[in-house]
Amino acid sequence: MVTADSALAATPGMDAPRISWVHPPRGFLGLSLLNGLLRILTLGIYHFWGKTEVRQRIWSAVRIDGEPLEYRGTGGELLRGFLIVFALVLVPMALAGLAAAILLPAGPGRGLYEMGFWGVLLLLSGFGIHRARRYRLSRTRWRGIRAGLSGRSGRFAWTYLWTLLLVPVTLGWIVPWRTVRLQKALLEETRFGDKPFTFGGRAGPLYRRFWVVWLSAVLLAAGTLAASGLLLGLETTRTGARIPDLRNLSRATMAGMAGIAFAALLLFVMIRAWYTTRVLNYFAAETRFGGAAFALSAGVASFVWLTASNYLIRVLSLGFLSPVAEARAMRYIVDRLSLDRAVDWSEIGQNPDALLASGEGLAEAFNVDAF
Amino acid sequence: MSTRFEAATFTGALGDGRSAASRSCEVRLAAHGLEVRPEPEARWRLWPYHQLHAGVPLHADAPDVLLSLKPAGAETLFVAHAGFVRELLARAPTLSAGRQRWQGLKPGLAVAASVLALSLGVWTLDLHPAQAVARAMPQKTRQALGRNVVEAVAREHKPCRAPAARAALDRLTRRLAAAASSTPLEVHVEVLDWPLVNAFAAPGGQIILTRGLIEQAASPDEVAGVLAHELGHALELHPESGIVRALGLGAASQLLLAGSSGTISNIGVVLAHLRYTRLAEREADAHALRILKGAGIASKGLGDFFERLEGKRPFRPAGKGSRPPALEVLRTHPSTPERIARVRAEPPYPATPALSAADWQALRDACGRAAPLPAPPRPAAGDADRDIAEASKALEANPDDLAALQRRARAYAGKRQHELAAADLTRALALAPGDAGLHVARGLAHQSLRRYEAALADFDAAVRLAPGHAAARNGRGNANRALKRYEAALTDFDELIRNHPGYAAGYYNRALVHLDQQRQEDAVRDFTAAIAADKDYAGAYTQRGLLREKAGEREQAVADFRAALAAPAKYESGAWAHRTARARLAALGIAAP
Numbered sequence: 001m002v003t004a005d006s007a008l009a010a011t012p013g014m015d016a017p018r019i020s021w022v023h024p025p026r027g028f029l030g031l032s033l034l035n036g037l038l039r040i041l042t043l044g045i046y047h048f049w050g051k052t053e054v055r056q057r058i059w060s061a062v063r064i065d066g067e068p069l070e071y072r073g074t075g076g077e078l079l080r081g082f083l084i085v086f087a088l089v090l091v092p093m094a095l096a097g098l099a100a101a102i103l104l105p106a107g108p109g110r111g112l113y114e115m116g117f118w119g120v121l122l123l124l125s126g127f128g129i130h131r132a133r134r135y136r137l138s139r140t141r142w143r144g145i146r147a148g149l150s151g152r153s154g155r156f157a158w159t160y161l162w163t164l165l166l167v168p169v170t171l172g173w174i175v176p177w178r179t180v181r182l183q184k185a186l187l188e189e190t191r192f193g194d195k196p197f198t199f200g201g202r203a204g205p206l207y208r209r210f211w212v213v214w215l216s217a218v219l220l221a222a223g224t225l226a227a228s229g230l231l232l233g234l235e236t237t238r239t240g241a242r243i244p245d246l247r248n249l250s251r252a253t254m255a256g257m258a259g260i261a262f263a264a265l266l267l268f269v270m271i272r273a274w275y276t277t278r279v280l281n282y283f284a285a286e287t288r289f290g291g292a293a294f295a296l297s298a299g300v301a302s303f304v305w306l307t308a309s310n311y312l313i314r315v316l317s318l319g320f321l322s323p324v325a326e327a328r329a330m331r332y333i334v335d336r337l338s339l340d341r342a343v344d345w346s347e348i349g350q351n352p353d354a355l356l357a358s359g360e361g362l363a364e365a366f367n368v369d370a371f
Numbered sequence: 372m373s374t375r376f377e378a379a380t381f382t383g384a385l386g387d388g389r390s391a392a393s394r395s396c397e398v399r400l401a402a403h404g405l406e407v408r409p410e411p412e413a414r415w416r417l418w419p420y421h422q423l424h425a426g427v428p429l430h431a432d433a434p435d436v437l438l439s440l441k442p443a444g445a446e447t448l449f450v451a452h453a454g455f456v457r458e459l460l461a462r463a464p465t466l467s468a469g470r471q472r473w474q475g476l477k478p479g480l481a482v483a484a485s486v487l488a489l490s491l492g493v494w495t496l497d498l499h500p501a502q503a504v505a506r507a508m509p510q511k512t513r514q515a516l517g518r519n520v521v522e523a524v525a526r527e528h529k530p531c532r533a534p535a536a537r538a539a540l541d542r543l544t545r546r547l548a549a550a551a552s553s554t555p556l557e558v559h560v561e562v563l564d565w566p567l568v569n570a571f572a573a574p575g576g577q578i579i580l581t582r583g584l585i586e587q588a589a590s591p592d593e594v595a596g597v598l599a600h601e602l603g604h605a606l607e608l609h610p611e612s613g614i615v616r617a618l619g620l621g622a623a624s625q626l627l628l629a630g631s632s633g634t635i636s637n638i639g640v641v642l643a644h645l646r647y648t649r650l651a652e653r654e655a656d657a658h659a660l661r662i663l664k665g666a667g668i669a670s671k672g673l674g675d676f677f678e679r680l681e682g683k684r685p686f687r688p689a690g691k692g693s694r695p696p697a698l699e700v701l702r703t704h705p706s707t708p709e710r711i712a713r714v715r716a717e718p719p720y721p722a723t724p725a726l727s728a729a730d731w732q733a734l735r736d737a738c739g740r741a742a743p744l745p746a747p748p749r750p751a752a753g754d755a756d757r758d759i760a761e762a763s764k765a766l767e768a769n770p771d772d773l774a775a776l777q778r779r780a781r782a783y784a785g786k787r788q789h790e791l792a793a794a795d796l797t798r799a800l801a802l803a804p805g806d807a808g809l810h811v812a813r814g815l816a817h818q819s820l821r822r823y824e825a826a827l828a829d830f831d832a833a834v835r836l837a838p839g840h841a842a843a844r845n846g847r848g849n850a851n852r853a854l855k856r857y858e859a860a861l862t863d864f865d866e867l868i869r870n871h872p873g874y875a876a877g878y879y880n881r882a883l884v885h886l887d888q889q890r891q892e893d894a895v896r897d898f899t900a901a902i903a904a905d906k907d908y909a910g911a912y913t914q915r916g917l918l919r920e921k922a923g924e925r926e927q928a929v930a931d932f933r934a935a936l937a938a939p940a941k942y943e944s945g946a947w948a949h950r951t952a953r954a955r956l957a958a959l960g961i962a963a964p
Binding site for chain 2: 022024025026038041042043044045046049050052053056057059060066067068070071072075076079091094098141142143144145192193345346347348349350
């Protein structure tokens with residue numbers, strides 16, 4: 001009898017868990033294209049199965065102490081969830097919209113109706129975010145132990161809605177507070193096995209960077225307007241017209257205005273990324289599991305590159321290569337994520353929600369990423 | 372390594388599913404399943420091949436594999452060894468990516484096959500499900516739907532409801548509708564103040580015409596052709612079917628292409644829609660030809676309009692400095708040589724113009740814009756001479772050729788031979804005494820000859836024939852002013868402005884009355900209103916500049932003179948306005964541009 005070598009590093013000591021990305025040998029390009037083809041062939045139905053295989057591959061590339069995460073969801077579950085949402089949400093809302101178009105004349109009644117319509121839609125999107133996350137976590141396993149999300153989706157949806165409505169009222173100043181509040185709601189209800197995650201994040205540290213973002217948005221908008229106005233002024237002194245003819249601007253003026261707007265946008269994207277990476281790193285540092293704290297080292301330049309390149313990948317491939325972008329985003333986090341001390345895995349038991357999680361009822365099937 | 376693989380033993384990590392700890396184990400591939408022995412136990416346990424579930428669908432080149440037992444076993448086994456994966460695949464081929472995908476494909480293929488069968492059925496049996504649903508809709512529902520569509524568009528683009536235009540349009544609509552169907556047809560046509568060249572049929576027999584389309588049409592027959600085409604759409608319930616179809620296809624594509632990137636689904640819906648559209652256009656064209664014939668209107672207008680869309684006929688310039696008219700109509704109304712050929716192939720039949728000259732002018736003035744009265748604004752001298760020669764020839768052959776008389780009168784007026792123009796118009800009026808447009812044209816000729824009483828009589832007649840006729844009302848106001856009947860002139864301009872608030876010359880001319888009566892402030896207000904209605908009104912700028920200069924407002928006066936010079940000479944006062952503004956600027960010691 002011969003014992004073959006295993007690539008497993010068998011060091012059961014009390015080192016901090018290693019989080020790593022093991023890129024699948026076939027990558028994601030071929031799978032994306034194959035899924036796209038099969039989706040067309042089946043009039044889109046294969047979408048749910050294709051999505052499931054992409055998730056299986058991404059999950060299995062994430063390794064903790066060398067062993068992979070496992071995605072146990074199925075295409076059938078996603079399809080069922082979609083059909084339920086289609087019948088209970090999309091069709092009734094479309095019918096309600098149609099009925100309003102026929103019965104309600106334009107006027108205050110129609111406006112009120114449309115406000116209510118959008119309110120329901122926003123409430124449902126908060127609901128959907130929570131449901132989708134719950135479904136995905138309940139289908140995620142490591143060493144056979146399931147993750148999960150307890151808590152009520154309805155409560156999360158309310159928080160999501162009323163904090164969102166306050167964004168315009170507070171001129172955006174509520175955004176960091178809201179981000180922390182929503183993250184806390186999600187993370188403190190997340191568990192792996194029978195152990196919860198804890199989240200100690202506060203909004204204060206985020207505001208230290210957020211005011212720069214807010215101020216720069218205002219200043220860049222004002223600066224762009226002023227610079228454009230200056231260019232228009234130059235144009236009028238050149239042409240002698242009293243009011244610049246916006247439909248007949250010279251090419252130089254138009255290029256100048258576009259260039260200024262683009263430069264301002266680029267600068268703003270960099271400043272926002274500077275803030276977003278701060279949020280990500282801070283959230284990781286404030287997240288604990290089993291006594292160990294996470295650490296994330298997302299950098300501004302690499303984050304901007306990831307976001308921009310992923311955007312181009314999605315847009316230029318008409319969405320066909322979204323799996324490539326998804327994998328890159330996951331890898332970006334995994335490559336930069338670590339835990340600061342050892343976790344006693346033997347202390348972590350199976351998730352008690354087991355029975356509920358395997359029931360294929362409406363609650364679990366409600367997952368639709370589409371909204 | 373052993374060549375007898377049955378005996379090969381691999382190391383793995385076993386999770387018991389009760390805690391997140393894992394322990395090392397030995398694994399070997401036996402005949403019916405994996406044999407697993409966790410250390411330090413002595414007993415081998417069997418994981419049957421047919422019960423295995425792999426974390427990812429397996430490829431032969433996978434470096435490792437995560438296994439568990441179906442259906443939902445919490446125990447996991449992780450083996451990081453490429454050779455083990457190859458061996459496992461050979462014994463448990465259902466774990467392969469190919470087999471796994473085939474399982475996932477089955478439902479999709481079943482749905483695709485049934486959709487294909489269903490479509491084939493609809494196609495071969497020549498069913499029109501959308502149209503069937505549309506026919507089943509009560510007329511009230513259709514009208515309510517259509518009203519909402521029209522209201523939504525009218526929110527962006529003001530409806531033009533000048534009474535004379537309304538009456539003209541109603542006359543034309545009735546004439547066409549009577550020919551369209553033996554049963555009474557409920558049709559409502561609305562003109563919107565919109566530069567786009569287009570016409571739409573909304574549900575419930577509601578039709579929208581744009582100002583752009585009316586301005587671009589060279590004759591009322593062209594508008595009648597387009598209207599008949601839209602009536603064809605209404606008869607076939609195309610708008611209603613379109614909405615039903617869009618809803619149905621939208622729901623189906625949502626259902627089928629759930630969550631996948633919107634691009635594919637949208638392209639599908641649009642393509643399906645376009646195919647229907649082309650078919651629908653052919654049906655609407657057939658109706659249009661039938662309706663035009665029944666109404667005794669020449670189908671040439673429809674063909675002319677198609678050719679204009681095809682680029683074979685020029686579009687009129689929509690005014691200096693503005694963009695060419697948006698040809699949105701091309702997108703939804705594919706105008707193909709084949710369609711033109713079908714219209715042109717129609718044998719000639721006795722026909723009369725779709726609208727009288729007065730009605731046509733009223734329709735062109737529907738939105739209160741001063742469309743230049745004689746169709747081409749100012750023909751070049753050579754063109755005028757040619758027009759005179761050709762029209763004279765036609766009149767030798769037939770002295771009662773109304774069109775030739777009108778053409779020659781227009782040419783004479785262009786050459787400032789107003790006496791001759793008036794003579795021709797008098798002959799024309801003997802042939803068509805009820806034509807308000809002819810009265811207006813003769814009134815303008817008399818006005819140019821300073822025969823104000825005669826001019827007033829003509830404009831008076833035109834206003835009586837067409838009370839909403841902007842140019843007639845404007846002409847009568849000017850004639851009254853020339854005769855120093857200021858109260859009557861003011862009444863005319865007030866009425867003109869009330870019915871045509873966008874008619875800039877109305878304000879200008881009323882301001883002149885104010886000036887005659889020494890009401891400088893009222894005059895400034897009206898010149899300002901004229902500029903608001905048309906920011907290129909050179910005369911209004913100069914007039915206001917003169918008043919401001921007199922009032923000691925030097926800077927404002929200079930700004931007005933400059934604006935006058937920057938504006939094109941669109942109106943009769945244009946040349947005077949430029950000349951005066953330049954002179955005043957020079958007098959004020961400012962270099963004119």
